[in-house]
Amino acid sequence: MFLLLPFDSLIVNLLGISLTVLFTLLLVFIIVPAIFGVSFGIRKLYMKTLLKIFAWATLRMERGAKEKNHQLYKPYTNGIIAKDPTSLEEEIKEIRRSGSSKALDNTPEFELSDIFYFCRKGMETIMDDEVTKRFSAEELESWNLLSRTNYNFQYISLRLTVLWGLGVLIRYCFLLPLRIALAFTGISLLVVGTTVVGYLPNGRFKEFLSKHVHLMCYRICVRALTAIITYHDRENRPRNGGICVANHTSPIDVIILASDGYYAMVGQVHGGLMGVIQRAMVKACPHVWFERSEVKDRHLVFLLLISEVKDQKKSHFTLFCVLGTCINNTSVMMFKKGSFEIGATVYPVAIKYDPQFGDAFWNSSKYGMVTYLLRMMTSWAIVCSVWYLPPMTRETDEDAVQFANRVKSAIARQGGLVDLLWDGGLKREKVKDTFKEEQQKLYSKMIVGNHEDRSRS
Amino acid sequence: LGSRASLLRLYHRFRALDRNKKGYLSRVDLQQIGALAVNPLGERIIDSFFPDGNLRVDFPGFVRVLAHFRPVDDDDSGMRDPKQPEPLNSRMNKLRFVFQLYDLDRDGKISRHEMLQVLRLMVGVQVTEEQLESITDRTVQEADEDGDGAVSFLEFTKSLEKMDIEQKMSIRILK
Numbered sequence: 001m002f003l004l005l006p007f008d009s010l011i012v013n014l015l016g017i018s019l020t021v022l023f024t025l026l027l028v029f030i031i032v033p034a035i036f037g038v039s040f041g042i043r044k045l046y047m048k049t050l051l052k053i054f055a056w057a058t059l060r061m062e063r064g065a066k067e068k069n070h071q072l073y074k075p076y077t078n079g080i081i082a083k084d085p086t087s088l089e090e091e092i093k094e095i096r097r098s099g100s101s102k103a104l105d106n107t108p109e110f111e112l113s114d115i116f117y118f119c120r121k122g123m124e125t126i127m128d129d130e131v132t133k134r135f136s137a138e139e140l141e142s143w144n145l146l147s148r149t150n151y152n153f154q155y156i157s158l159r160l161t162v163l164w165g166l167g168v169l170i171r172y173c174f175l176l177p178l179r180i181a182l183a184f185t186g187i188s189l190l191v192v193g194t195t196v197v198g199y200l201p202n203g204r205f206k207e208f209l210s211k212h213v214h215l216m217c218y219r220i221c222v223r224a225l226t227a228i229i230t231y232h233d234r235e236n237r238p239r240n241g242g243i244c245v246a247n248h249t250s251p252i253d254v255i256i257l258a259s260d261g262y263y264a265m266v267g268q269v270h271g272g273l274m275g276v277i278q279r280a281m282v283k284a285c286p287h288v289w290f291e292r293s294e295v296k297d298r299h300l301v302f303l304l305l306i307s308e309v310k311d312q313k314k315s316h317f318t319l320f321c322v323l324g325t326c327i328n329n330t331s332v333m334m335f336k337k338g339s340f341e342i343g344a345t346v347y348p349v350a351i352k353y354d355p356q357f358g359d360a361f362w363n364s365s366k367y368g369m370v371t372y373l374l375r376m377m378t379s380w381a382i383v384c385s386v387w388y389l390p391p392m393t394r395e396t397d398e399d400a401v402q403f404a405n406r407v408k409s410a411i412a413r414q415g416g417l418v419d420l421l422w423d424g425g426l427k428r429e430k431v432k433d434t435f436k437e438e439q440q441k442l443y444s445k446m447i448v449g450n451h452e453d454r455s456r457s
Numbered sequence: 458l459g460s461r462a463s464l465l466r467l468y469h470r471f472r473a474l475d476r477n478k479k480g481y482l483s484r485v486d487l488q489q490i491g492a493l494a495v496n497p498l499g500e501r502i503i504d505s506f507f508p509d510g511n512l513r514v515d516f517p518g519f520v521r522v523l524a525h526f527r528p529v530d531d532d533d534s535g536m537r538d539p540k541q542p543e544p545l546n547s548r549m550n551k552l553r554f555v556f557q558l559y560d561l562d563r564d565g566k567i568s569r570h571e572m573l574q575v576l577r578l579m580v581g582v583q584v585t586e587e588q589l590e591s592i593t594d595r596t597v598q599e600a601d602e603d604g605d606g607a608v609s610f611l612e613f614t615k616s617l618e619k620m621d622i623e624q625k626m627s628i629r630i631l632k
Binding site: 094095098109110111112113114115116118119120121122123124125126127128435436437439440441443444447448 | 467470474487490492493494495496497498499502523526554555558559575576579580581582583584588592596600608613616617619620621622624625626628630
């Protein structure tokens with residue numbers, strides 16, 4: 001007993017000191033910049049270092065494989081087949097040219113060989129397509145030191161195992177507690193901040209404070225996930241008024257977008273921690289959280305909000321529909337349709353994740369929310385790109401559904417066809433048809449020409 | 458059927474497409490491929506994996522269809538033993554594969570009706586029925602030699618004899 005006492009206090013002291021140091025570091029390097037929206041560039045440096053380590057790890061594995069005279073299985077992120085990026089017209093012309101000796105003029109006609117183009121393109125997608133590649137997180141060119149993503153276990157030398165072990169240690173014992181602490185800080189600040197702001201009388205000052213409280217807390221959460229975000233085309237960022245539409249709306253996406261803009265959100269009421277956060281947020285900013293049962297009244301509130309948003313001079317926020325992809329019922333459809341019907345400006349946003357650092361895709365049938373968050377927090381980082389697409393408005397001869405599809409196509413074009421899997425509300429079929437139609441239009445031009453030619457003959 | 462590395466790649470691809478880990482692929486698995494679904498001939502291409510009313514395709518079957526698209530190597534044609542069955546990626550077999558995309562009822566002939574159907578798939582609603590019919594009639598006329606109003610496999614190959622099929626219908630798998 002006697003011997004334990006001095007050790008005890010020593011350990012306690014050490015613990016105390018390290019905790020203080022940790023918290024000071026946290027404060028200075030993470031939270032303060034988050035408050036002011038400034039970045040030290042630490043995360044980018046971190047990312048570069050990690051990339052170098054990954055490349056080194058892959059080299060070691062290759063060496064290990066060579067020693068055993070085996071071929072290392074290296075998944076290619078750029079595709080496993082040789083593709084030439086040419087357009088439909090060029091390819092079909094090429095095919096026709098190689099088939100006939102007669103001079104090829106531009107008269108529209110059909111050849112039996114045209115079918116080769118579609119056949120080959122189809123086979124190419126069966127061998128290799130963006131979407132399936134994206135979802136099999138194992139398809140990484142260099143191993144990212146996460147055991148979740150390794151195919152070549154037998155080639156790992158001792159050094160690599162040590163490195164991997166170190167990685168595990170760092171991720172679980174250093175990064176994870178840090179991130180949880182940050183997340184905790186961020187969320188509690190959000191709850192407390194918005195509740196306090198809620199007591200103020202309505203007016204410009206309240207809005208100003210609310211905006212900054214929201215932004216600050218989301219920025220802290222972004223750092224809690226070590227999300228390294230690259231923004232493109234920031235000049236198209238949703239301004240006051242208008243509705244923001246994104247291709248993913250999981251909680252992580254909400255955090256990523258909301259850290260760069262002030263949004264009022266529409267979504268379903270959740271229980272537990274999420275519910276507490278939602279209730280607090282609503283005091284400072286007019287978010288709309290609806291319960292499945294009270295959809296009708298909420299719908300009215302929603303319409304009011306939308307009409308406010310239409311009047312660009314009045315509102316200082318943009319509406320953002322956080323409806324979630326796990327829900328798929330008529331009330332959700334109503335809100336979604338409403339957003340497109342109303343005639344406000346729509347700001348499409350495309351989000352794309354880089355799977356090399358951590359797979360942000362939430363397969364809600366496989367993992368629950370907590371498992372998902374834990375997976376996120378024990379990966380190296382979340383690297384993503386956000387594209388702000390130019391705003392779109394509904395044209396006079398379009399109905400809501402056509403407009404919605406136009407927006408979706410624009411987003412899918414930027415984010416890749418991956419996002420055809422987006423959302424269960426508006427029918428997925430329609431977006432596919434739009435793309436298919438484009439190809440059919442291009443091809444028809446080749447065999448019958450366009451309207452002017454037709455009327456002449 | 459291909460080098461070991463390419464087979465391995467195709468095997469991983471097969472596994473990635475087989476989402477529920479059943480060990481075989483069904484039509485739905487192929488229909489999930491977004492880029493295939495927007496191909497005007499997507500359904501027909503999927504059909505080629507499920508001949509004779511099959512509902513499943515296993516890995517050997519998968520490879521057998523894709524083997525049609527293996528690039529033709531020069532040494533293949535030189536050293537081939539004439540008693541061995543023709544390799545799947547020969548010119549004849551590639552042509553046969555495409556022919557079957559047209560010839561739905563597998564009667565060995567592309568009737569006017571079948572030609573119309575394929576054309577309709579490729580142009581969607583962009584072309585009127587009359588225009589499509591006139592195109593079909595002209596095409597069948599040009600290719601039809603024995604005057605039976607349909608294009609047989611021989612007539613098909615004849616009209617495409619100058620085409621560099623080997624190159625146009627090959628997909629090279631990266632090493």
